[in-house]
Amino acid sequence: MLSKYEVVIGLEVHAQLTTNTKIFCNCSTTFGNEPNSQTCPVCLGLPGALPVLNKKVVEYAVRTGLATECSIAPRSLFARKNYFYPDLPKGYQISQFELPICEHGRLEIDTKDGKKTIGITRIHMEEDAGKLLHDSDAGSRVDLNRACTPLMEIVSEPDMSSADEAIAYLKKLHQIIVYLGVCDGNLEEGSFRCDANVSIRPWGQKELGTRAELKNINSFRFIKQAIDYEVERQADILEEGGRVVQETRLFDTDSGTSRSMRSKEEAHDYRYFPDPDLVPLLVSEEWIEQARLELPELPEAKIERFVKEYDIPHYDAEVLAAERTNADYYDALVKLHGNGKLCSNWVMGEVQRALNENGLKISDCPVTPQLLAGMLKRIDDNTISGKIAKKVFDAMWKSGKDSDTIIEEQGLKQVTDLSAIEPLVDEVIAANPGQVAEYRGGKEKLMGFFVGQIMKASKGKANPATLNELLKKKLAGE
Amino acid sequence: MKITRAQVERVAQLARLALSKEELDSLTSEMDAILGYVDKLNELDTDNIVPTAHAVPMENAFRDDVARQSLSTEEALQNAPAASDGCFLVPKIIE
Numbered sequence: 214m215l216s217k218y219e220v221v222i223g224l225e226v227h228a229q230l231t232t233n234t235k236i237f238c239n240c241s242t243t244f245g246n247e248p249n250s251q252t253c254p255v256c257l258g259l260p261g262a263l264p265v266l267n268k269k270v271v272e273y274a275v276r277t278g279l280a281t282e283c284s285i286a287p288r289s290l291f292a293r294k295n296y297f298y299p300d301l302p303k304g305y306q307i308s309q310f311e312l313p314i315c316e317h318g319r320l321e322i323d324t325k326d327g328k329k330t331i332g333i334t335r336i337h338m339e340e341d342a343g344k345l346l347h348d349s350d351a352g353s354r355v356d357l358n359r360a361c362t363p364l365m366e367i368v369s370e371p372d373m374s375s376a377d378e379a380i381a382y383l384k385k386l387h388q389i390i391v392y393l394g395v396c397d398g399n400l401e402e403g404s405f406r407c408d409a410n411v412s413i414r415p416w417g418q419k420e421l422g423t424r425a426e427l428k429n430i431n432s433f434r435f436i437k438q439a440i441d442y443e444v445e446r447q448a449d450i451l452e453e454g455g456r457v458v459q460e461t462r463l464f465d466t467d468s469g470t471s472r473s474m475r476s477k478e479e480a481h482d483y484r485y486f487p488d489p490d491l492v493p494l495l496v497s498e499e500w501i502e503q504a505r506l507e508l509p510e511l512p513e514a515k516i517e518r519f520v521k522e523y524d525i526p527h528y529d530a531e532v533l534a535a536e537r538t539n540a541d542y543y544d545a546l547v548k549l550h551g552n553g554k555l556c557s558n559w560v561m562g563e564v565q566r567a568l569n570e571n572g573l574k575i576s577d578c579p580v581t582p583q584l585l586a587g588m589l590k591r592i593d594d595n596t597i598s599g600k601i602a603k604k605v606f607d608a609m610w611k612s613g614k615d616s617d618t619i620i621e622e623q624g625l626k627q628v629t630d631l632s633a634i635e636p637l638v639d640e641v642i643a644a645n646p647g648q649v650a651e652y653r654g655g656k657e658k659l660m661g662f663f664v665g666q667i668m669k670a671s672k673g674k675a676n677p678a679t680l681n682e683l684l685k686k687k688l689a690g691e
Numbered sequence: 692m693k694i695t696r697a698q699v700e701r702v703a704q705l706a707r708l709a710l711s712k713e714e715l716d717s718l719t720s721e722m723d724a725i726l727g728y729v730d731k732l733n734e735l736d737t738d739n740i741v742p743t744a745h746a747v748p749m750e751n752a753f754r755d756d757v758a759r760q761s762l763s764t765e766e767a768l769q770n771a772p773a774a775s776d777g778c779f780l781v782p783k784i785i786e
Contacts, residue, residue: 232756233756233757233758234756234757234758234759239754239757239758239759240758240759240761241758241761247764247777248764248776248777248778249764249767249768249777249778249779250761250763250764250767250777251761252761252762252767253761253762254762257762257767259770265752265753265754266752266753266754267753267754267755267756268753268754268755268756269755269756271753290744295705297707299779299781299784345784346778347783347784349775349776349780351775351780352773352775352780352781352782352783353780353781353782353783353784354775354776354778354779354780354781355778355779355780355781356777356778357767357779482705484705487744487745489745489746491745491752492745492747492749492750492751492752493744493745493750493751494750494751495750495751
């Protein structure tokens, strides 16, 4: 049934910026403090208070605009969006309307049919509202710590045609703004929130269908569920000959369904007008060029460079570049060591495993790129085997000592000396006559058994290459 | 008439103003007069004039991103008609 209709999705993302202070006053934006401990006359909306724009907010918006190929407006304005709600102390939200700071950008996403470009209509700056708590019988409680926190609203064109494409777009956008350092990307704390405009139309129809707006969905998984549910709901209505109503719907994650938000059904009339408290914002060519120079390397470029310069598979590069801190660690490691693939194996393998087990982020990794590179060099020069290296890695993790100290202290130096390995080989061969006979009878798989026994006897320190060579000779009866 | 009584009622409703019948009547004629004056302004040729966004010829007023002391919770709440547990208290909002 669904295939009768084309799905059209546009997304609005609200990203909270990682500034120290609010967008129009000097109150801190720290999350999780006591209610109403981070307010002042400006963010409380007291009469006579004058909002003054935080310059960092503009810098972050410009940076985001450049990274998403937007044009940056030389002149933009702030406007008042008027409505009443208890979490909005002034009775209006300061936002941008006619002249937003960024327009006409785009993002490229990967879909099952290849690359697809999603248009970005606009990016504008605005203030967040406060938080309502419904935990009291006496009424709703209002915490205004979040009021006036800087947000960027990033509005896409209705260019996505499935929930999967919407997720791909959101993940890409999320990755970019976290890379840019303008948003911490924390979905649980509401730093990255999404509204989805969803409509369907019969294939071939030019006009868009009537859309429903799905509000404030804060996880990638729920966005997919909410969109899929909405598409099905609208298709059911059309199939029964009904009409989709334009409305805002709230997705309930528990039941997996959505319901209309009646209070918002009344047609909105925000009566936008330029905010007389805020003067026009001019962004010069020089400012834009400076921001362009300061843009960090973005994931796409990083992946390409890793593949080209460090000679690693595209898959590795993608995993490593997914997060900037991860990519920086890997980058530093390869610069110190040189072997791109060995380094990527270690970062994606042991480092990741240890981080997961200890619930740490790579930025807190006790084994620094310097320590790890030092150890990998000891694998290169045959001081230790790859297997012993894991032991050394764990010891570095726990003690913070460098690998040479650990190898020395724990006597982990690999034994390559034939005269030291030979007695062990002889011992194991003498102790297992049955297996020796089987091996000589053609059961060559047993090689692994012998290697294991001898490794164990050497406490893992025998050099595998030397051991293999010697063992083969002995078993062959030479 | 430039404006109808229904439009005035609508604007009053959006602004959460409860107006009496008399007030509605007088506001309708007052707003009509104001809009008539705006019409007069519309006779001017403004094709090559940038819309005024601000009355003061000034731009780019910025502040640095440095946190300063906020009000204490007690100060923040001191004008609140009702408060509870460090929060402003409003009639129950149910979505």
